[in-house]
Amino acid sequence: MAAAEAVMSAAAAPSATTRLWAHRSFRLGLLLFGLVLLCAVFADVLAPYDPVRNNFRTRFAPPGEAFWFGADRFGRDVLSRVLFGARLSLQIGFTVALTTALAGGLIGAVAGYVRSVDGWLMRLMDALMAFPAVLLAIALAAALGPSVTNAVIALTIAYTPRTARVMRAGVLVVREFPFVEGARAIGASHARILLLHVLPNAAAPLVVQQTYILALAVLAEAVLSFLGVGPPPPTPTLGGIIADGRDYLIEAPWISLFPGIAISITVLGLNLMGDGLRDALDPRLRTAIR
Amino acid sequence: MIAAEELAKIFAGGVRAVDGVSLSIAEGETLGLVGESGCGKSTLARLLLRLIEPDAGAIRVRGSDFMALSGAALREARRDMGIVFQDPFGSLNPRMSVARLLAEPLAVHGIGGRAERKARVAELLDVVGLARQHADRYPHEFSGGQRQRIAIARALAAGPKFLVCDEPTSALDVSIQAQVLNLLSDLQTRFGLSMLFVSHNLGAVRQMAGRVAVMYLGRVVEEASRDDLFARPLHPYTSALLSAVPEPGVTTTRIVLKGDVPNPADPPSGCRFRTRCPRAAARCAAETPMLRDAGGGHRVACHFPGAL
Amino acid sequence: MTAPLLCVRNLTIAFGGVPVVDSLDLDIAAGESLGVVGESGSGKSMTALAVMGLLPESAQLLGSVAFEGAMLDDAARESLRGTRMAMVFQEPMTSLNPVLTVGEQISETLRFHEGLGRRAAERRAAELLSLVEIPDAARRLKNYPHQMSGGQRQRVMIAIALACNPSLLIADEPTTALDATVQAGILDLLRGLRREFGMAVMLITHDLGVVSDFAERVVVMYAGRAVECAPAASLFSRPRHPYTSALLAAIPRMHGPIAPLPAIPGTVPLPHEMPPGCRFAPRCAQARAACAVLPPRVTVAADHEVACVLYQ
Numbered sequence: 001m002a003a004a005e006a007v008m009s010a011a012a013a014p015s016a017t018t019r020l021w022a023h024r025s026f027r028l029g030l031l032l033f034g035l036v037l038l039c040a041v042f043a044d045v046l047a048p049y050d051p052v053r054n055n056f057r058t059r060f061a062p063p064g065e066a067f068w069f070g071a072d073r074f075g076r077d078v079l080s081r082v083l084f085g086a087r088l089s090l091q092i093g094f095t096v097a098l099t100t101a102l103a104g105g106l107i108g109a110v111a112g113y114v115r116s117v118d119g120w121l122m123r124l125m126d127a128l129m130a131f132p133a134v135l136l137a138i139a140l141a142a143a144l145g146p147s148v149t150n151a152v153i154a155l156t157i158a159y160t161p162r163t164a165r166v167m168r169a170g171v172l173v174v175r176e177f178p179f180v181e182g183a184r185a186i187g188a189s190h191a192r193i194l195l196l197h198v199l200p201n202a203a204a205p206l207v208v209q210q211t212y213i214l215a216l217a218v219l220a221e222a223v224l225s226f227l228g229v230g231p232p233p234p235t236p237t238l239g240g241i242i243a244d245g246r247d248y249l250i251e252a253p254w255i256s257l258f259p260g261i262a263i264s265i266t267v268l269g270l271n272l273m274g275d276g277l278r279d280a281l282d283p284r285l286r287t288a289i290r
Numbered sequence: 291m292i293a294a295e296e297l298a299k300i301f302a303g304g305v306r307a308v309d310g311v312s313l314s315i316a317e318g319e320t321l322g323l324v325g326e327s328g329c330g331k332s333t334l335a336r337l338l339l340r341l342i343e344p345d346a347g348a349i350r351v352r353g354s355d356f357m358a359l360s361g362a363a364l365r366e367a368r369r370d371m372g373i374v375f376q377d378p379f380g381s382l383n384p385r386m387s388v389a390r391l392l393a394e395p396l397a398v399h400g401i402g403g404r405a406e407r408k409a410r411v412a413e414l415l416d417v418v419g420l421a422r423q424h425a426d427r428y429p430h431e432f433s434g435g436q437r438q439r440i441a442i443a444r445a446l447a448a449g450p451k452f453l454v455c456d457e458p459t460s461a462l463d464v465s466i467q468a469q470v471l472n473l474l475s476d477l478q479t480r481f482g483l484s485m486l487f488v489s490h491n492l493g494a495v496r497q498m499a500g501r502v503a504v505m506y507l508g509r510v511v512e513e514a515s516r517d518d519l520f521a522r523p524l525h526p527y528t529s530a531l532l533s534a535v536p537e538p539g540v541t542t543t544r545i546v547l548k549g550d551v552p553n554p555a556d557p558p559s560g561c562r563f564r565t566r567c568p569r570a571a572a573r574c575a576a577e578t579p580m581l582r583d584a585g586g587g588h589r590v591a592c593h594f595p596g597a598l
Numbered sequence: 599m600t601a602p603l604l605c606v607r608n609l610t611i612a613f614g615g616v617p618v619v620d621s622l623d624l625d626i627a628a629g630e631s632l633g634v635v636g637e638s639g640s641g642k643s644m645t646a647l648a649v650m651g652l653l654p655e656s657a658q659l660l661g662s663v664a665f666e667g668a669m670l671d672d673a674a675r676e677s678l679r680g681t682r683m684a685m686v687f688q689e690p691m692t693s694l695n696p697v698l699t700v701g702e703q704i705s706e707t708l709r710f711h712e713g714l715g716r717r718a719a720e721r722r723a724a725e726l727l728s729l730v731e732i733p734d735a736a737r738r739l740k741n742y743p744h745q746m747s748g749g750q751r752q753r754v755m756i757a758i759a760l761a762c763n764p765s766l767l768i769a770d771e772p773t774t775a776l777d778a779t780v781q782a783g784i785l786d787l788l789r790g791l792r793r794e795f796g797m798a799v800m801l802i803t804h805d806l807g808v809v810s811d812f813a814e815r816v817v818v819m820y821a822g823r824a825v826e827c828a829p830a831a832s833l834f835s836r837p838r839h840p841y842t843s844a845l846l847a848a849i850p851r852m853h854g855p856i857a858p859l860p861a862i863p864g865t866v867p868l869p870h871e872m873p874p875g876c877r878f879a880p881r882c883a884q885a886r887a888a889c890a891v892l893p894p895r896v897t898v899a900a901d902h903e904v905a906c907v908l909y910q
């Protein structure tokens with residue numbers, strides 16, 4: 001039976017990277033997100049105009065040859081603003097994904113490994129999770145004041161519990177494997193066991209989780225900016241641009257429309273990539289390729 | 291080499307996994323530990339290494355008190371002991387190469403520099419019969435038997451004097467079992483190891499051990515030299531167990547035990563085996579039999595010992 | 599001569615073009631107990647699944663399986679499964695549904711196949727439980743699998759298999775996960791049931807001791823092929839195929855002198871790396887040039903066949 005399974009899995013399912021590449025959703029997600037990422041990275045090269053320069057002559061210019069995405073009420077090019085806004089959103093998003101990985105990873109790993117602190121650490125995480133993340137972020141950002149740094153701090157606090165849970169779950173499972181007992185048997189210290197044996201094996205689901213967190217962070221940052229508690233104007237933020245266009249939805253819908261599309265594509269792309277990663281890394285789904 | 295006295299471990303729910311076990315293993319000797327599931331033999335093996343902390347009892351390693359150690363001293367003492375587990379697939383960290391796995395015991399105890407460790411890794415691979423090139427491969431690239439060899443090499447890396455083998459061949463094919471058993475025998479002779487060989491496979495235990503202890507529901511019910519135990523079992527459970535194992539080409543009359551193994555959280559009073567013993571009498575419920583010498587180092591815990 | 603109950607001819611099972619069972623012939627007479635012995639990679643479990651029609655969809659099947667004289671196709675297997683042919687697996691904990699009571703699971707078979715009403719099914723379920731020697735059967739019907747011991751769960755599996763009076767019971771490693779004393783009880787039970795119902799049993803195992811104890815005839819499989827087929831007595835007293843002898847020699851014994859075990863060098867070849875000709879040749883102490891060709895099936899004695907050039 002075991003040999004047959006070995007044949008089935010060896011013949012039908014190659015490595016994780018190949019499976020990933022074969023995954024339709026992942027490819028689509030990568031395409032979408034990659035597009036946004038490239039635009040954000042090369043914003044200064046791609047943007048035709050200065051995103052913060054006002055020009056009253058071109059106020060409310062509809063999308064056309066001069067302004068692909070139209071112009072807003074200060075005459076600023078919406079396309080350029082969206083490009084730079086995307087850059088800022090992604091910068092914040094990546095930073096939050098990183099900080100939550102570190103903070104949540106640490107908390108979750110310790111909670112999963114050290115039984116005595118597990119209880120109150122996870123109660124703390126549960127308490128934070130009881131608040132809808134976006135609301136919590138809004139409250140924190142409002143309290144701290146509008147700035148990029150404060151937005152990152154607020155979002156990190158709001159989303160760390162999710163990462164902590166995922167890491168803790170992984171650690172709880174890996175902790176029971178015989179090789180962990182084996183490491184203790186050779187005299188390894190707990191720190192060594194946690195860092196070299198447990199974490200490398202428990203961290204895989206974290207990669208998937210962080211793609212979702214990135215998407216959530218981008219979305220949440222947009223909400224913060226929309227409400228005015230994110231990075232302050234005139235810095236272009238996707239949420240801020242949508243807010244600018246809020247009063248002109250009938251006359252100049254393009255102001256809110258294009259940043260909205262940008263956010264949607266980013267979040268969709270990330271979610272599809274996350275799904276692809278999840279399926280590729282799941283050992284049970286080895287023979288199925290979607 | 292290692293002596294344990296009145297070791298006990300009670301798990302949550304009142305399960306008396308090990309209840310007052312005393313045994314000793316001399317240098318270079320192999321003690322076989324047999325019993326069926328739930329008898330506590332795996333727990334006992336781990337208690338001896340303090341991988342599970344005993345609730346009661348004493349352990350002396352080479353005369354010094356093992357139970358008194360803690361922290362760094364305990365970890366250092368672990369250098370003298372090794373363990374090989376049953377599951378060849380779960381007992382090696384899948385993300386570590388063979389070289390790292392074998393070098394880790396050396397790294398933990400600060401033995402040798404990089405060059406010496408590399409040499410030792412190559413030496414260990416030779417000793418367990420694997421090719422030196424295997425050092426850069428990962429566990430999933432090997433078969434079950436090969437992984438057990440790697441596990442054995444890792445257990446021996448720091449040069450221990452005491453090796454615990456917890457069902458080392460139970461998950462392997464018959465033809466591979468023989469290879470691994472031969473290897474363990476060779477290594478024991480070569481390095482003068484003391485060994486605790488835990489297994490439910492009585493044939494394997496007979497092959498490996500000089501003395502054998504039989505456990506039932508957390509207690510040792512019989513202990514004797516290998517030949518004595520297999521030829522003249524004195525405890526009814528041992529007789530039943532020996533008769534229950536089928537051997538190719540051999541017909542034996544089976545002694546059938548009635549009933550099921552009692553709940554380890556609520557064992558019978560007195561002799562724990564009495565609910566299934568064909569010889570049970572009133573005394574067995576009232577008085578717990580102690581391990582007594584029946585002559586020639588053959589100890590048995592029974593009020594009415596003798597062949598069934 | 600009466601036709602055998604189960605007649606497997608030239609069975610080949612492949613996955614992605616790689617065969618895991620190759621040209622297997624197998625016969626079981628009515629009421630006979632056949633032991634199928636092999637290590638991992640021998641294809642013994644796959645064979646059982648093929649007979650029952652339980653192979654995964656990706657499996658490619660060649661050859662024929664005839665049961666009670668009639669060729670089996672998928673539709674036939676569907677109707678026979680659970681009724682005339684039943685199977686018992688290795689891990690009773692995962693083979694039983696943990697959220698249904700034991701009674702419900704036995705009744706399920708009865709109600710599905712024999713259309714019994716709830717009460718009638720319950721009564722018959724209690725009968726079956728006492729048949730498999732579970733005391734206090736009526737009360738035990740309400741137990742959940744986790745409330746029973748491993749041996750008892752396996753007995754429940756056997757009860758489910760017996761529900762519709764099968765003429766063939768296939769047991770795939772039924773006692774491997776059980777202790778020696780419990781195993782002895784299960785084997786005794788199977789023997790008793792065979793006698794009482796004239797049921798044929800195909801016992802698949804890697805344990806030669808179990809086979810010696812239980813089976814009347816034995817098929818030894820290696821790397822997807824049958825290498826020897828004989829009555830149990832002659833197989834164990836005079837094994838012919840080098841693999842069978844080597845396997846028997848490699849088992850540590852409870853009696854007799856103790857010496858280093860003559861281990862079989864090497865490992866079973868992977869399904870996609872099979873050597874041409876005799877698959878055991880790379881590990882065989884008696885291999886010769888002629889082994890590079892598919893070995894013939896030679897009848898060496900009454901009912902005793904060996905696939906080895908040594909006996910040509």
